[in-house]
Amino acid sequence: MTDTMNTFEPAPLPATPPERISAWEYALAAVVLAACLLAGLALADTKAPAPAVGVLRFASEIDFASASRLIDMLEAARRDDGLAAVVLEVSSPGGFATSSESIFYALLSLREAKPLVVVVDGLAASGGYYMAAAGNRIYAPPSSYVGNVGTRGGRPSDPALAPDELSSGPYKLEGGSRFDQIHQLDLVRNSFLTNVVNQRTHAALNPLTLAPEELAEARIYLGSEAVALGIIDGEGGRPEGIKAAAELAGLTSYDIVDVPAYLGMEPIISGGEEMVASAQAMLAGAPPGTIFALDSRIPFPEAELPANLQHLRKPRAGADFTWRTGGAPAATFAGSLAPAASRP
């Protein structure tokens, strides 16, 4: 025997060849990654859109309707996380004092949440400037008009008994004596003035340097004058306003959106070329005793002079002055008999 037995040594396994990622797998992976990127970007746009600076244009006289719509829009803008800042572009002669105040407080509320920059587009007088005073910044072109801080109202009347009704108190019908009404005009003006002075004296960029008494004289200032007096913060238009808003919001990249469209609401633009006529229509339709924060250069609607007395109109102090029907002779019996052609 041989002692060598035959021993089995397994044969060495053949070497496992390395896994190769095929080209199509790379391609597929690339497509998948690209798709994920796109999906990620889309997701980011949807769930975390880029911050936007919203531009909201208000070009109207301030009445109950326009104020209500603006306040709704401001409230929606305040709650919308996509809007990082708001630029309010104002072109308004003002209007009702109460509506102007409401807008002012709504803007203050917005300003608590996000930056608000006001840009004057030509005119922000009286109530229009009241709105502007709520902004972090106010910009206006040099030739625009701002200011006219004051109130207006019809001449008060004295209490009188109405022949067709009884009331429970002496001022139920008029709301107060003649001097009560005059005093209230001043009180509203004081609120307006105090709020404006308060906001502007605390302005970070260009605080107010004008004395309150001077501001109370209700002058209208050019944009260039207003900058010098601290009534506004700087000269400029919409681009400057957007830039300032973005800066205040700490944005380096952002979208610019039109707020009404962004929020799916109607823009607030009325009056336009016929701003004066539109404001006068507002005046004519205002409830009795309304106090206005309205551009003083917009005249109150005058009583119609009878046609047969138009030739007797005479100008007063350069303004068109109508000798009102109160002084005109009342209709007479003989007058009613006059030929039709000669009657008004």
Next chain:
Amino acid sequence: MKRSTFWILVAVAGLLLATGPMLWRYMEQQTPQAAYTPPTVPTAAVAATPIPTATPLAVAQASVATGEEVRRGPVVVDLAHYSAVERNRFQPLASALAEQGVDLRFWLPTVSLDNVTQFSDFPDQSETLQRELSGASALVVVSPYFLYSAKEVQVVEQFLADGGRLLIISDPDVESDAARDTNSLAAPLNIVFNEDYLYDTVDNDENYTYFFQGDFFDQAEALAGSRIAFYGGRSIDGAVIPQVRSASTTLSSLRTGQTGFTTGATGGVEAGGSLGRVLALSDFDVLTDPYVARHDNRRLLAFVAEFLAGGERNHSIADFPAALGKEVALVIDDSAPVGAQGLVKAAELQRVLELSGRQMRLGPTTWVSNSIAADGNDLIYVASYEAAERDTPLLADLGLSLVTEIVTPTASAPTATPAVESDSPAPAPATTPAETPATTPTPTMVPELPQTTPAPEIPPVTPGAADVTATATVVPVSRLAQAQAATPAPTETPSPAPEATPEPATGESTGTAEAAATATPAPDVTEPVAPPAPTPTEQVYLVREDGIRLLADETQLFVQRAIDDEHKILAVLGESEAAINAGLTRLLTRDLTGCLIQDELVICPYVPGTGETSTAAPAAAAQAPAGESATLPAKDGDPAPAGDDSSQAILIVDDNRNAAEGEIGEAELYAALLAAAGYQPTLWSTNDSGYPAVDKLQEYAWIIWSDAIYSNSGLRGQALQTVGDAINAGAKVTVSSRMPFFGVSAEPASPIVDVVIGSDVPELVEGISSEPIPLPAGLPDVVPLNSDPEPSTGARIAMRRGPASKAGEAPVLMVYSDENFDEPKGAKLMLFGMSIAWLPDDLAPKLVESMAAFMLAE
């Protein structure tokens, strides 16, 4: 790399890519929001405390004005220049004046703005102003809309020179105000209101335009320390003495950089005698409620009232009875007894005097002849020149004397005027039957109409102011119609069509006189014959020492002389009773229009035979009998004056002022027809006497305004205004005109061929056939009346154009009333858009009688 590892890596990378942008965006957005810090602005503290209601203070007790024996002249407030100030706003001033014993009255506007074609056309009212200021203490003018004319300024200047006072205010917040317009009165008195307004933002009464006054000077020095505010005021300049100045914090809207403005000042012109008699203020509100009750404003009100009441008028004759004391005696020339009419005039005098706090009694002529201060009375002496010269030194003191001369008039060439051939006596004016006829014929007398048969009796015309003498006779309407056919249509019509001259008709009139045709003379016109040789007559003159000669019978004098230091005599002198009557009427109505006025002598014109001068408006305040026929004194044999039934008084106004030469109107026809119906109308000729004043018209129950016959027929200008004012005052007026203005349509003029009665007013057309009534051919065109009047006019149609006429169915006779109007006054307007002379002879009397019954009905 294992495949699985690869795919795990791809999955992880894919997840990162899918979520990374979103996470990154979230992280980025957090930062900006965290980067914004809203500004910290403290809440504004706005004081809004209402003014507490002041504790009411008792109103100061008004004191009774004592020590005033005679009622002082009132303060007159001018609203006639259309100041836009309500009368009730003068209440506080009226109260303050009442405490001074002076009352306040308003000169209300009478000018219709419809007739003012432009601002500068506002008519001069100097005559009215003169009347308003006679006897007045002061005048107040507040922000007049229209300018004061130069004549009005002169009246005011004279008033001031006589001692009157003026308060003139230009208030910038009064609607009618413009400083430059108020300056039309102020500037001649050295006062200039500036066009600015003053304001104070530092110290004001609730509004910046309600500024306080700072200093008080001169007469207002007593107000020093007072807190007086003006409620809308302006600055005053000129040669003035400042009384009130604004505070140092008060600024001007125009005069920048200045302060201490004059807001109250006295002014006037020394040379004109008005210095210190004008007070200018630049605010009216401070004198009115509720402003006057604030602070010390009442002290300013008292100051103003004291100023207005402080004048001492040098009362002239024109200020009757202001120049007289409390006790007045009426002394009448005793050459004739005082009759009933004389007593009436005396009663009127007494009433006027009593209204002013005076007492009147009758005194003997010895009081005058002896020049004695008769028992402490002032005297009113009424006498003829002859008696005055005989019994008193009045004329002699004035250097006047009566001179009688024999005058032989020059014979004048006879005219072709038809002469009256009637045997019936020509009706004479009732009041002056004994008057010496004038030596020259009055050129404005209506020519007498020819007659073939005796004319019916026409009652004597009762003369008012310059009435036309009643020479009217009944004329055939057809004759007049034919005569009228020669005349063109009224000028207002767009297409006047002059007609051919007609042939005079013959044989158409039955028992009535014929009219003279305007185009051709009537066939029976009397050929002029040489007049008889003129008879020398006496002519009395008032001759002054310097040679001035006045015709005594055309002059009427007022003489005022001092009897002694305290008493005076006011003489009313004339050549005749009629002249004296006219003078008394002027005195009672304070109408010295057309007179030469000096301090102690007033010379007024008087036209003999007319009763009164043309511009006198007799006894507007007195209850004179209709017809103004009162005499003082009446003489024996005078016919009784016209009846005193004012409810039936009819005035026919012959508006012949624009009539062509020789044209004869229809007024006399109306008069004759009314007389035949038993009425006693009064005739008035506008050509002779001008347009009657509204208060004159209001004395009559019915006024017929007639011009339908005349070629220039049409109510316009002053005639229109007069009629309109009368209607608005509640008069009952019939306008008989081819262009009555009222109620006309816009259609063109067209001829009326026939008429038919309407059904709206049956009482007016009673007894008239309902068939179409033809009118004579060839009548001039007439503007149709409006067939669709406003309901508020209460229009009713009594007669229309007939079917053969153009514009058929258009009204011809309409009646309006104001019963549906806001403030009815009982006015009635009857429009007769054609001439009564066009109607058939049997129809016109019926219609006129019905008109009278209708219009005079209660």
